[in-house]
Amino acid sequence: YQELRIKHIEDEILNPLAGLKSFGEYHEKQRTLHDALVMDLNERIRKYNVGLSLLLLGIDEQGGHIAHVDNPGIWRGLDNVGFLCLGMGDRHADNVFAWYKHTTSVPLNDAIYIGFEAKKKAEAAGGVGQATDMIIIDKNGVNIVEQRTIAELEEIYHERETTRERRGFDKRITELEVATRKMETP
Incomplete structure (x- = not known):
């Protein structure tokens, strides 16, 4: 950098x-x-700003790791926080993680929903597209969340937004079957 x-x-x-x-x-x-x-x-x-932010992710025997390198080359470890929002909609997305009090101890399905809702809220910012891709990196490797799961998350999100009622994680989230497939590496 x-x-x-x-x-x-x-x-x-x-x-x-x-x-x-x-x-x-x-x-x-x-x-x-x-x-x-x-x-x-x-x-x-x-x-001078290069206009480049790097998000570094990985996992080892100690667990998951998140790091951020930003102008002018400053590195920040975010393992304890457990998330990082970058880009045009980062302020919108950060608020979602804060509202849900996200930590690294949040169950996977809840974290997936928080990430999805954060992405949907980020779409309010110009330049953030509507397509959503999700990847889970854990001890089992790198897995892509399949479109059927994203479609179900979309349905849950719209249902929750329509009722104008934010509540904790309901059964549809905690029992959501997250479908993934192995990510192919070049």
Whole structure:
């Protein structure tokens, strides 16, 4: 991430604005450049955003792991939180996880529904599509949640939204049969 960010800064800030090819050259010549240019370059470098967020997921003998790398290359471990919302609808989705008081100890079916509802709420933001894909990563590997389960989640979601009543997890969620298939890797 840092290497990519540095390359972009060199190509988009240092070279076009000061004719410098690298950070090394910038540091060498910084004292010979006009103070206003140095201040401007430093401010642009400080504010530069690659526009890339990385969500890293995995599982090992200790359990599931979630990490997030964001501008300017800061890594955050989220194992204790158990979720991360990224993208245009992240604020809408975060609120759903907060409302349900999601933790890593939430049963799988409840977590699947929370994730589904969060995705549906995120659709209120521009640019979030209506198609939903879900993947479960656990000790059994990587499994894709099948469309019939997503269709049932959609039905449950619309039923709950229509009644305008948010309640705990009803029997249809806790006893939902989650159909998956093995994800093929290239």
